[in-house]
Every structure is written in structure tokens, then in C-alpha cells.
Amino acid sequence: MIKKILSVLCVMAIVCNLFIVSSIDAKAEESNNDVKIDGSYLINAETSTGYTSDKVLPRGEHLMDGECSITKAGRGKIYVYASTTADHDVDYISTVIYVDRYNKETGKWGQIDFWQAEDTNTYYVATSKMLSVDRGYFYRVHADHVAGMKSDPAYEEATSATDGIWID
Secondary structure, eight states: OHHHHHHHHHHHHHHHHHHHHHHHHHHHHHHOOOOEETTEEEEOOSEEEEEOOTTTSOOOSSEEEEEEEEEEOSTTEEEEEEEEEEEEEESEEEEEEEEEEEETTTTEEEEEEEEEEEESSEEEEEEEEEEEOOSSEEEEEEEEEEEEOTTSSSOEEEEEEOOEEEEO
16 A cells, blocks of 8 residues: 555656656747847747836836736737836826737838727726737737826836737
């Protein structure tokens, strides 16, 4: 009986190690991409998320952060999301989201869709959409994040961008 339990535990340990090793290899394979186009790597992943960076715009008086993401949602479908968060309730807050497709012939990203979500007297705004897209291309999302008060001369702005994911 003890030998059976030990053999089952050994088999389980071996199977777990195989899953862990294959998972690590898959993540390493996805992150080792040399092709970077206009700030976005071309990757073969299920999802990609981009965040505003303190290096580009330090956290402001009003604008705290922003993010955007793109996720495979089936054959020829993507789910796109973006949000903007302020430090406090602001007079105006907005997220403008752009969806781009990579054109291999020109080596450039081309915009295929965009929209905006905006609100007043709040600290958060978000938007999302499911899109049907042509298969066989890389797609990415980038977003503009804006927040501010009418009493300030200019609103605070930041951007975020994802890597390009392959849609088959």
C-alpha cells in the first residue's frame, strides 16, 4: 500500500514538473521577440496589456494612470479594453482607444478603429469592445488618457500601448 502511494506521488511530481517546465519555456518563447515596430513587439500570445509610464509622464496632480489591453476572443475576434484613473474626482476624464493592424508590406501599423469614452465629475472611465478582424495579422491597441480640472490651464495626458498579438 505504501509503495502504491509513493509511486502515485512520484508520478504526480513528475507530471507537475513537466507542466512547470513547459509553461516556463512557453513564456520565454513569447517574450523573446526581436521585432519591435513603433514601440510594440510582434508576439504570439493570448493577450497583451500596456500601462502609462512614470518615465514618460510622472504621476500628475490629477491623472493617476491608464491602461489598455487586447485579448484573443476566438477565431478572428479580439476583445479590446482601456481605462483612465484620476487621483480624485475631476471635471473631465477621457480614454481614446485606437486599434491598429500591422501591415507587413509597409512595415507600419495602420489604424482600423477608434472610439472615445469620457465622463465628468468622476475619477474613472473605461471602455471595451469585441471586434471581428481579418485573420492572419498582428493587432495592437494604444490609448490616450486625459484628466483635469477646468480651473487648470491644460489637462494632463499620458499614453499606453500593447504589443501586437497574432490573430489566426
